[in-house]
Amino acid sequence: MSRDDPAAxxxxxxxxAAAEVRTGVMxxxxxxxxxxxxxxxxxxxxAVLGRLERDGPTTSSALAVxxxxxxxxxxxxxxxxxxxxxxxxxxxxxDRRAAIIRITDAGRDRVRQDRxxxxxxxxxxxxxxxxxxxxxxxxxxxxxxxxxxxS
Numbered sequence: 001m002s003r004d005d006p007a008a009x010x011x012x013x014x015x016x017a018a019a020e021v022r023t024g025v026m027x028x029x030x031x032x033x034x035x036x037x038x039x040x041x042x043x044x045x046x047a048v049l050g051r052l053e054r055d056g057p058t059t060s061s062a063l064a065v066x067x068x069x070x071x072x073x074x075x076x077x078x079x080x081x082x083x084x085x086x087x088x089x090x091x092x093x094x095d096r097r098a099a100i101i102r103i104t105d106a107g108r109d110r111v112r113q114d115r116x117x118x119x120x121x122x123x124x125x126x127x128x129x130x131x132x133x134x135x136x137x138x139x140x141x142x143x144x145x146x147x148x149x150x151s
């Protein structure tokens with residue numbers, strides 16, 4: 001490929017954009033993690049609670065697939081959530097041999113508190129650091145990042 005090859009330039013441009021997006025997302029994720037209280041649930045456990053709250057009851061194996069972790073790792077996370085009263089296991093109405101995992105009221109409260117704390121920091125940062133137009137662009141970018149995450 002020569003320097004005048006538009007395809008090579010386009011590929012390099014996309015790669016550079018991907019690196020910039022990755023870096024920005026990772027830095028923001030670290031900053032949001034810093035807003036957690038010491039002793040809070042791990043991010044993995046919070047992600048599982050959030051998924052249960054958002055998507056409803058499901059099996060441990062479906063959670064493992066959705067969160068992209070091994071079934072063994074998910075089993076440990078689910079067991080911790082159950083033992084702390086944040087989730088519960090119930091018989092699967094469609095398959096009596098299986099069990100479904102669902103969030104408890106205490107789990108919903110924990111998710112709500114965690115989201116409120118992080119969103120309060122983010123809203124404050126967006127208000128002080130970004131213009132109205134930049135905030136609109138950021139909302140669009142967030143939707144695009146969600147789309148990429150689902151791909």
